[in-house]
Amino acid sequence: MITLKTAELNGKKIGYCSETEFLVQVGKGSKGAYSTVYSFKGDLGRAVFYYDAINIGNGYKKRLLMPSSKKPILARQWSW
Numbered sequence: 001m002i003t004l005k006t007a008e009l010n011g012k013k014i015g016y017c018s019e020t021e022f023l024v025q026v027g028k029g030s031k032g033a034y035s036t037v038y039s040f041k042g043d044l045g046r047a048v049f050y051y052d053a054i055n056i057g058n059g060y061k062k063r064l065l066m067p068s069s070k071k072p073i074l075a076r077q078w079s080w
Contacts, residue, residue, distance in 0.1 A: 007044050009074055014044065016066065022047035022074075023065040026054060030080075034063060051075060 002017045016022075021041055025034035037054075040047040051064045061078035 005044075009044070009048065012074070014066070014069075014074065016042070016044060018042035020044075020066060020068060023067065024051045024054070025063050025065060026056070027061050027063075029059055032061075034061075048075075 002019060004015065004017050007014050007016070019042060021039060022044060023036050024038040024040075024047060025036050027034035038047070038050045040050075047064060051062065054062050056062050056077060056079045059080060061076070063073055063077075064075040065072045066074055
């Protein structure tokens, strides 16, 4: 059974279900590609926890994505 859930993250309301995929990605440099380090299905709370737990520095960057959305980037942070 698919259940619909809503949450608020950084002042934006997010609607998702138990089948929604969330990706936590890390990259390096201003034009470097991101690579997925964690993937969660239907668990926004866990995705945010792991996103927050990643320490970045020395030119690294991180982002939290919901690929099924029109605006997939939920959170982004970088260190230059």
